[in-house]
Amino acid sequence: MPTYRAPVKDMMYLLHDVLNITKYSNLRGFEEATPELTEAILREAGKLAEEVLQPLNRIGDIEGCTRNDDGSVTTPTGFKEAYKIFVEGGWQGLSHNPEYGGQGLPSVMYIAFEEMCVSANLAFHMYPSLTSGAIVMLNLAGSDEQKAAYIPKMITGEWAGTMNLTEAHCGTDLGQLRTKAEPQDDGSYKITGTKIFISSGEHDLSENIIHFVLARLPDAPQGIKGLSLFLVPKYLINADGSIGARNAVSCGALEEKMGIHGNATAVLNYDGATGWLVGKANEGIKPMFLMMNSARIGVGVQGLGLSEVAYQNAANYARERRQGRAITGAKDPDHAADLIIVHPDVRRMLLEVRAFNEGARAFAFWAALQGDLWLRSEDEETSRQAAEMVGLLTPVIKGVLTDKGFENANTALQVLGGHGYIAESGMEQFVRDARIAQIYEGTNGIQALDLVGRKLPRNNGAAIRAFFEQLGGFCKDHRSAEAAPYINPLKAAIKDLETATLWLMENGMKNPDNAAAGATNYMHLLGLVAIGYMWAQMALKSLELLAAGAEDKTFHEHKLGTANYYMSHMLPETASHLKRIEAGAETMMAMPAEAF
């Protein structure tokens, strides 16, 4: 049976040693983010993840959700009780608006919490995380009345939330959506249509579910500029705030999926359901995109979270399983065989995953902190710069952390050999669960196009130029011999990224297919550099702390050991991505469609 230990120590190191978040104590919510308080929160969160959520992960996979004949949905055994503990602990409101009952903590804290929940139980985590997205969106786009009426109940978890975008004939291409909204005399709308792939779409955890639905008004223009956003509760709300009549939205079916069985992926039928417009008519796409952008960092962290728990279980196995002898001679001659951790190829697999995880965690925390600076800094220039950076990094975090997260879960499975293929080990569930994160919230191909087609050229490349400036400054600031093993490989990688950026700009102008053809490789190249930047920062910080006589010497020595692996084995992969980008679109576009 798989186990999980929340990486509180590594998170504390990132928050306080590397990112030094206490220096932002002048920002809203940060005043409470002292080392003492953050550690207390992370420890409590870790207990929730380890003791409440993780033990339900396998049973959620085995049982899945059940749609009953009346259209209601029963979640797996134990999910209801866990949800009660979750919301009563106040976790649903962790980073939300204190005005409505939230705790207003920085999103860098929320991201840490989210990683733990994902590692413990992704399918469960998706219920509160969809609610969280709904809160963010309503906070962005709702009227004051709507906010006051809905957000407090969502923060207490009494009501949950969902996002309704996809229809059967179109996923990414929202301009093709057909669901209709007809205005009624009382100011409400009748919503009619069918939405598919609705995560957490129907369940028995909360007394109500607030659906946010993209639909089209009768006179709406075609395409995405004709989409409006509607709030459609499962149960209508009476004037006194109590639960009223059942609304005309129902779960038509649940999907049979590869993984995340514990989450109900619903087909939702809207049969003239009553809804209310959120924000302006025909401007529904904007808050939806804003919400999705913030959700994408969370989805990236799903890749990381599964990679982390898969690593832990593979490492546990490798430290206990005996097979064969070390190639340099028996290490434990008293035993019939050595531990498999003595084999270089086993270490290669573990280090690939671990060096990614620790670097990606730093990357996600850093990006989340930029998000906090954007939304919470009162200095306009700081806020503007942070917004640019978040925009640039979000598709990279979503795409790279989920692609690598899936790959890593598989690598970790491989460490267990045949035992990893058996359901009981839990490893294959991590793989199946991780697979969805590469798809939802915009496929990773879409992330790459967003990066190359939108985020790179915006404001004449301001964001990527700022990124290069920051990296260049960092390298200049660290010219000691001690820093060289980290700065030199980073410099080489930055050069590859610069070359690729110039190539895309030049050749993408000649033919946009060249930019699109290289997009996925560019996203991974940028990810390698960003994580390399994080590793260089961590290595220098650990060197500094060791020199200062840090208490936990081994922690910092292992940090350096892992940094060394990243620098020698993983970061040089930038060259390969550059080559693929420079190979261009020609051979991809040459064959006619019917040749495939």
Place this chain on the structure above:
Amino acid sequence: MPTYRAPVKDMMYLLHDVLNITKYSNLRGFEEATPELTEAILREAGKLAEEVLQPLNRIGDIEGCTRNDDGSVTTPTGFKEAYKIFVEGGWQGLSHNPEYGGQGLPSVMYIAFEEMCVSANLAFHMYPSLTSGAIVMLNLAGSDEQKAAYIPKMITGEWAGTMNLTEAHCGTDLGQLRTKAEPQDDGSYKITGTKIFISSGEHDLSENIIHFVLARLPDAPQGIKGLSLFLVPKYLINADGSIGARNAVSCGALEEKMGIHGNATAVLNYDGATGWLVGKANEGIKPMFLMMNSARIGVGVQGLGLSEVAYQNAANYARERRQGRAITGAKDPDHAADLIIVHPDVRRMLLEVRAFNEGARAFAFWAALQGDLWLRSEDEETSRQAAEMVGLLTPVIKGVLTDKGFENANTALQVLGGHGYIAESGMEQFVRDARIAQIYEGTNGIQALDLVGRKLPRNNGAAIRAFFEQLGGFCKDHRSAEAAPYINPLKAAIKDLETATLWLMENGMKNPDNAAAGATNYMHLLGLVAIGYMWAQMALKSLELLAAGAEDKTFHEHKLGTANYYMSHMLPETASHLKRIEAGAETMMAMPAEAF
């Protein structure tokens, strides 16, 4: 619902245009391998795969196998009927010894057949393919009496076969096996122990199952040199050849696995079961290794087969699904959106898979042909050289084709977006089924070690030197300007492989960990070069046939288009593997075991 079309045309092109197998008509079994006969066989095989096996693939996944209270196992609905059609069609004997009822066709034909079966239904295919392995082994190591008593019934499919190696405490490290064999007065042995992960271990398809079991005699030396091979039938055979009493071997449980649900992965309990020694005492490992080596090419083809069927379904989807607009402007303005095949990133995904599949198919066929030359050529030198080549290439085919096969099945799934994650599409089953091939028949890490630790240094590197000579000769023979786009990238890749080989020899001598640390990357580097060699041959052959006014012009044009993609986007990946090899073992081995 997924579909499958057997790639008969591509296989005919490989057999007759590229490999020109008719030139071996002097070899046993090849006399019948005329274009007419091979096409007839491949068409019949394709029909079997498409019409009998493929329709059962999903149901096999959904139902799985059931162990009944009496220890018997029921296979999924339809498997029994399909098995009847399979064996009555004579497919079980395709490449086996005609002396015992087989058709003795070349294994290059068997490999083609095997690819189709895997694409259609891997879980089903594993039943006859385990029998096939058992036939090969008995043919290698059994006495004439044993062969005559068992092989004919196995070729008709009346009796099936299995391989029993793994025990719970050891997978790869067979030296730790504990199952015991006690000699009896009548010349038989009593076998006692528990074997796990036994594919096709118990089922209702055949009237008997012949288990081949590694066990230890009372006085056997420790380690793998104390293992003997035993033949243990599920039902004992009477003197007249009829089925006798039930033997003391029983299925204790079936494993719950990630995929291949239609195949029964059994725990087999041997409780003093009656068995017979095959070959000499304490020399059981040798025939087992010989059989496994031949089975490993088959397992490689499992990766290819799943990659192929996944490709076909992804390509079908991409040619029908409409989402968004081409980045260079609408291609189908009359429709609400363009086909997704217009998007470069979709083509990138499809071409990665397709260029691999066609190249890997050529690689597997070529290796199988070397196997035929080894075992069937009467010229000693030809046979010896072919044996060296098969030895070198086998771990590469197993490791690379299954690693890439799994990766490709995932890439193909991604083309379908959310729909690929839904079970009904069949894509996620391909992924789950493909995952096992990286593990069984020796994990891919073991393949890489076999390559670097055994196959490379053997006979002072004779095999790799012969490989380089052949490649060098090929490049020298093709110096035309027309050939340059294929020869030049191939030369660069060969150079990377040469550099890596030298590095491993030099640095592996200093410290064996350096060789082991780079093994997996070396295996993939060699795979890229070997497949690049195949692509260069195919491209030159198609150019030649086009110049000669070949009938099927588009086939050859698409072959060249795919070759161009491989050369520009995939083959240059050799540089990245070289870099990783050169990074060495140091950073991998530095951290203590407890750091993980």
